[in-house]
Amino acid sequence: MTFPRPLPAVGAQAVTARxxxxxxxxxxxxxxxxxxxxxxxxxxAPELDIATGxxxxxxxxxxxxxxxxxxLQEASGGRFRLGLGTQxxxxxxxxxxxxxxxxxxxxxxxxxxxxxxxxxxxGEPLDHHGEFYELTFLNxxxxxxxxxxxxxxxxxxxxxxxxxxxxxxxxxxVHIHPIGEPGYLRRTALxxxxxxxxxxxxxxHDVALIVPVTTIVGDTDAEIAAARDRARxxxxxxxxxxxxxxxWDDAGFEGTTERIRVHQKAGDLAAMAAEITDEHLAVFCTExxxxxxxxxxxxxxxxxxxxxxxYNPAFETPERYERxxxxxxxxxxxxxxxxxx
Numbered sequence: 001m002t003f004p005r006p007l008p009a010v011g012a013q014a015v016t017a018r019x020x021x022x023x024x025x026x027x028x029x030x031x032x033x034x035x036x037x038x039x040x041x042x043x044x045a046p047e048l049d050i051a052t053g054x055x056x057x058x059x060x061x062x063x064x065x066x067x068x069x070x071x072l073q074e075a076s077g078g079r080f081r082l083g084l085g086t087q088x089x090x091x092x093x094x095x096x097x098x099x100x101x102x103x104x105x106x107x108x109x110x111x112x113x114x115x116x117x118x119x120x121x122x123g124e125p126l127d128h129h130g131e132f133y134e135l136t137f138l139n140x141x142x143x144x145x146x147x148x149x150x151x152x153x154x155x156x157x158x159x160x161x162x163x164x165x166x167x168x169x170x171x172x173x174v175h176i177h178p179i180g181e182p183g184y185l186r187r188t189a190l191x192x193x194x195x196x197x198x199x200x201x202x203x204x205h206d207v208a209l210i211v212p213v214t215t216i217v218g219d220t221d222a223e224i225a226a227a228r229d230r231a232r233x234x235x236x237x238x239x240x241x242x243x244x245x246x247x248w249d250d251a252g253f254e255g256t257t258e259r260i261r262v263h264q265k266a267g268d269l270a271a272m273a274a275e276i277t278d279e280h281l282a283v284f285c286t287e288x289x290x291x292x293x294x295x296x297x298x299x300x301x302x303x304x305x306x307x308x309x310x311y312n313p314a315f316e317t318p319e320r321y322e323r324x325x326x327x328x329x330x331x332x333x334x335x336x337x338x339x340x341x
Contacts, residue, residue: 001026002314004037011044020325023332024049026309029056035068042076054085054157054175057110059096062133066117069152070144078149083175085157104163106132111154111170118151161192168196173208179238181284184247185304211305215312216287231285236272240264251283294330
């Protein structure tokens with residue numbers, strides 16, 4: 001998992017990731033768009049799986065997003081996954097200047113509209129009539145045309161049960177939130193996704209679970225202590241969001257979000273991180289020595305994830321980045337697939 005960088009640096013980043021042993025790169029959207037970074041990475045290291053994780057949906061029309069995904073799927077030889085999310089109202093309305101109301105149903109319609117565009121690119125009539133999007137015109141002059149690869153998978157970010165159920169119904173995969181610990185996956189995510197899949201005549205095995213893992217790894221007390229401090233900062237950042245409060249509460253840490261938000265409003269980042277106790281870390285992180293991290297990831301997530309996304313490496317030293325790459329390669333080799341992005 002990484003953030004887009006200035007484009008001249010992305011190609012080298014992709015080559016470094018490939019050589020270190022990672023199966024792919026997952027580009028988030030922040031101040032830079034993920035699509036250009038995904039293009040640069042694909043061209044520099046075509047062996048990698050590339051995904052947006054996630055791109056903000058609503059500021060772009062479904063047609064524009066479909067075209068971007070289509071070209072990336074073609075360039076990558078079928079190794080691209082389109083990950084979409086809603087972002088939050090303030091960003092969508094005040095930064096992007098577009099509509100946000102009814103974000104769940106709007107995203108559902110958006111996914112179906114994107115898939116209708118894919119069908120149109122292959123020559124079918126474009127005939128999508130949704131609650132929020134209506135797409136009915138696409139002639140050969142304005143279509144990118146068929147590609148020699150399957151349609152890109154369309155994944156969505158989902159946290160609450162409604163969104164997870166919707167993902168199971170219409171999406172090809174679900175981006176689990178970085179604080180989606182194994183208990184949350186069993187209690188909330190898997191049952192909701194399965195219900196949505198059943199509604200659409202599918203099973204949960206038709207829906208990829210893309211799970212980011214926050215790891216605490218080292219061979220010395222100093223390494224472990226430093227990794228714990230970084231994990232506290234990460235978890236406290238996500239823990240400040242009210243919509244995610246139920247995840248902490250359901251895991252037995254009632255009131256975590258409220259306590260963090262008190263410090264957030266005061267601008268006290270250190271106090272925010274201090275609210276994340278060792279007990280939090282034990283539930284929400286995977287802690288191990290370097291030699292045992294792959295073992296623990298496989299043991300913990302074999303029945304819970306289709307893809308593992310290592311959250312930490314993008315923020316690590318070059319040496320630790322390479323060691324994480326060796327772990328990713330080991331997990332992928334031992335699970336018989338490309339499972340450690």
